[in-house]
Amino acid sequence: MMLARNADSLFWIGRYVERADDMARILDVAVQQLLEDPTVDPDRAVRQVMAVLGFTTDDGGGHTVWTLADQVAYDRTAAGSIVGLISAARENARGAREVISSEMWECLNATYNGLRDAERRARRLGPHDFLSYVKERAAMFAGLTDATLSHDDGYSYLLLGRSIERVDMIVRMLHSRSGDRTSSPSWMSVLIAAGAQDTYIRAYRGTVDAEHVVEFMLLDRLFPRSVFHSLQVAERYLAELDHRPDRVGAQSRALTLLGRARSSLEFIDPQTLMPNLATHLLDLQVMCQAVSDSISEEHFHIAPYVSWSDAGPAAEAQQEQEQENA
Template sequence: MLSRNAESLYWIGRYTERADDMSRILDVAVHQLLEDPTTDVESAVEHVTAVLGFTPELDRQRTVWSLTEQVAYDRSDPRSIVGLIGAARENARGAREVISSEMWECLNATYNDLGEAELRARRLGPHEFLSYVKARTAMFAGLTDATLSHDDGYSYLLVGRSVERVDMIVRMLHARSGGAGGAASWMSVLIAAGAQDTFIRTHRGSLDAERVVEFILLDRLFPRSVFHALRSAELNLAALDRTPDRVGAQSRARTLLGRARSSLEFVDASTLTADLSAHLSLLQDTCRAVSESISAEHFHPAPFVSWTDASLSLEVR
């Protein structure tokens, strides 16, 4: 596979996952800000924008509406939800020969209908727009699994999706760290991660910080847990590595993923909440390092040897 197509598929996976998870985080945050009159709106908005990687605009009052304008609707910012969908669409446009028609049509239609979804949201509330994005990214993920050959291209897309999922789930937990404590706060984390129903069935409704953190970070069966996403990225990256593992993984990205996965696999779950911030920061650093390593190893490898004509200057004897 051409490295430019592999890179496009990797970033399609990352951009669509980020748009989905940002919509989830923003939907929960907006609901809390609108429903809880005791919330300090300005500090809450500042915290959410910081968690999502944005800088609050200094010349604008920090409200629910300024938050959605900046994070969801801003077409001039490639980090916004609209910008992410647009970036995924442009990568898909450049990789049309390696994706299915259904995948392209889904992304293209999603992007073209963002304006109408925004108009509905301005009349009915941000939930309309955010629900649209969540539904369309879920459709794209389903079409990818159903219509794209499960070959190298599929592995690159899943690696991108999994790495981004780890980073965004960590951000969801960071978003909780700045809010009020209590069961309602942890339930909001589960809702943002799409984990509330599975968690309740697994733990019979017993909701406390340790169990929520353990479930979101360590659960091996829930597909949106950090452990599951790390394992998925590790396995798909291994499928792309053609070198035999004679003395362990040769890829730095695989090594980093394996270390992060094993550190969670054998951690004492009871200690997670005591030093949660350190664990989360380490995972975010790992995601950045993995992405840089994948780019260097798979998309921008060292240049080929440049042959010279020095031998031609030798006299023929």
């Protein structure tokens, strides 16, 4: 058994690091497109990226690569920025030092301490330098987690958080292109952001079109960043944590939601994905939120077990006085 606060911290470390990594990937592709393609409207493109990542934009125009990086990557006052996410992961790791390895803590701590230098370099050379730093450090943390953390309940919580966040972020990547033409070259940017371009090209012999990209990113059984694979991982580790032996198969709500989402993709006709893509993506996002809420309720005991109340003579006298006044 693990303390609820440690389980909660590990779950959110997995989510925060994965979110920072995926945001860096999405931003890197968007920045390269803005800098290299003169036909792209910078203000519209920046607004689209920020909307996909859940950021609000003001009504004024004039958004550029630099304003995008300032708000989404460098902003230390925003909890949802890349810097804010790494800071949150570090604080959770600080509170759970007894259940993570020294190498994991040192990696997160060094990553956070190196952000200012990475930002200074990026302001001189461009955002790519900062975003590459984040991606490399996230990959290092993932490797240290697999190599130095005992594969027990703590490891399961961390990978559960990582997998749920990965589903949500891949869905956001696809949603950002759901209105594009099926032959648009922008679908390649989804593959690049997910680090999937090489694997996709080998699997589909170089043919890049919307139907195949969506099929690969949602349904592929072998690629670790596909939605189906991530759901499988999340379901497996949650099943290990959900200690509910039952003869009729009763299980937690979170595990039920994950199983339904996984089975709906497992048996779906790939030909029906594109016509109903927006609906499928919205359903997956709603599922991720519901699973996260359910895990918090069932595993981290967000509600207190006991609500203490005064029961002494002074409290009784105060209650009597309040009744008389009423």
